[in-house]
Amino acid sequence: MLAKAQDKQREFAFSRGDFDRLRQMLYDAAGISLADYKMDMVYSRLTRRLRDLKLSSFADYLRHLETHQGELGNFINAMTTNLTAFFREQHHFDYLTNEYLPARQAAGQQQIRVWSAGCSTGAEPYSIAIALRNHPDIDTRQWPISIIASDIDSNVLNVARTGVYDLPRIDDIDEALRKRWFLRGKGENAGMARVKPELQAMIDFRLINLTRPWQLNTRLELIFCRNVMIYFDPPTQCRILEGMADHLVEGGLLFAGHSESPTRVTDRFELIGKTIYRKR
Structure with missing residues (x-):
């Protein structure tokens, strides 16, 4: 009743x-x-x-x-759920700038290919781009850095491609980063901010269903797949993570969400830092 x-x-x-x-x-x-x-x-x-x-x-x-x-x-x-924020789980971006970039420079390995899987409205891939361009002593402007950013939701991808956000969306970003990497709108665009074209040029936004063939056509150094696996059942998680391991170069890194543990469903990764995993 x-x-x-x-x-x-x-x-x-x-x-x-x-x-x-x-x-x-x-x-x-x-x-x-x-x-x-x-x-x-x-x-x-x-x-x-x-x-x-x-x-x-x-x-x-x-x-x-x-x-x-x-x-x-x-x-x-x-x-689909599209909760996102710039520099969410800050430790991942600190790692990129402070540890990963110096290690790549020391090894003479400048090429960095990244996949942001489940990028929503773009905060994650733009945060990655900033982290890879923001080391005070390493100029990466000439490094071949490319980011594939994907989602299954075409609406959020359209927002991501524009790179335009309400000012409150970037309020929590460090002021120096806001001034360096965002353009404030004026006139009819007042109250808005746009990421600089330099960052947009680094990112290729694509509609990708993680349960279908990905057609990435490249190997990857880094994959960000954070707070995405929680929506899949264990067999699907395993298939996706195995596929990601196949696309990573030897020693490539997977960045997961705070509540996710890839090592519970596959032995292809090992934990090397806070929710940072290396391909075995």
Whole structure:
């Protein structure tokens, strides 16, 4: 009776069967695994799509999904989480500037190829670019540094490509870094900031589904895949991490999220620092 009462209070009819079908579709399309308690989240994230499409129930939306291939991208965009911030987990970027760059210089190895997997609106790859350009004594402007930044959500990639953010988004960045690497908007762009073109030129933004072939066409020195694995079940985590190990050069590094431990699902990595792993 309680479930029926709750259904009556909803704007759109949404049954447990609807939820189970939607999360299976999300898993099949993107490899993202949703727990049972995520039912309300699914409802809240998809109601806008139902309004936009003028549908009256989630059963109608499921039929629309099954008969309109273009809707799948909108569905995935609505269901993915895009929490991000500049220099989130600061220790990773400190490591790049203070330890990794000096080691590369000492070894005479200037080429650095990076993949930011799950880059959301771009804060992570731009933070990586700044960290690799910001050593006080090592000028890396002539180093062949390239960053592939990918996400499964086309909407956030469009934001990332522009490199334009509300000023509050960069408030927590050190003032010296803000002045060096961001341009403040004026006139109609007041209240906004844009990353400098030098950083944008380092980054190639791509739409990549981690559960499908990646087509990176290059080996990598560094992979950032942080707070992404938590959305996949263990078998999917293992497949993705094994693929990442295959794409890393010998001794390449994987940067993981604070709640993630790649060594629990694969033996291809060893922990060398705080959530920093080296390919074995």
